[in-house]
Amino acid sequence: LKTDGRLAIVHRPARLSDLLAAMRAFHIEPARLRFVQARSTSPPRMVLAAGGEESKATLNVFPTLVLYGEDGGYTDEIDRIYFG
Numbered sequence: 001l002k003t004d005g006r007l008a009i010v011h012r013p014a015r016l017s018d019l020l021a022a023m024r025a026f027h028i029e030p031a032r033l034r035f036v037q038a039r040s041t042s043p044p045r046m047v048l049a050a051g052g053e054e055s056k057a058t059l060n061v062f063p064t065l066v067l068y069g070e071d072g073g074y075t076d077e078i079d080r081i082y083f084g
Helices: 013-025 076-083
Strands: 006-011 028-037 046-053
Touching: 006 013, 013 028, 013 046
Parallel strands: none
Antiparallel strands: 006 046, 028 046
16 A cells, blocks of 8 residues: 555455454554444354554444345445445
8 A cells, every 4th residue: 555545345254363464464554344244133244344554543343234124125324325
């Protein structure tokens, strides 16, 4: 990354420790994490990670993003992301 550059990546939760180690190995400090689940009862399928070069930021873990509600439709948050 260039100076003050940022990285955002989608990865598998099972490989989170490898992802964080690789980020640090390349001097990218993890700053934000968010897990993504299809439904509230299912395990996370993805993790969203972001960081910056040599950042002094602390790691913030955001609430899990759930894609589908109990009715099978998108959750309100996904509606806002997709459709504004």
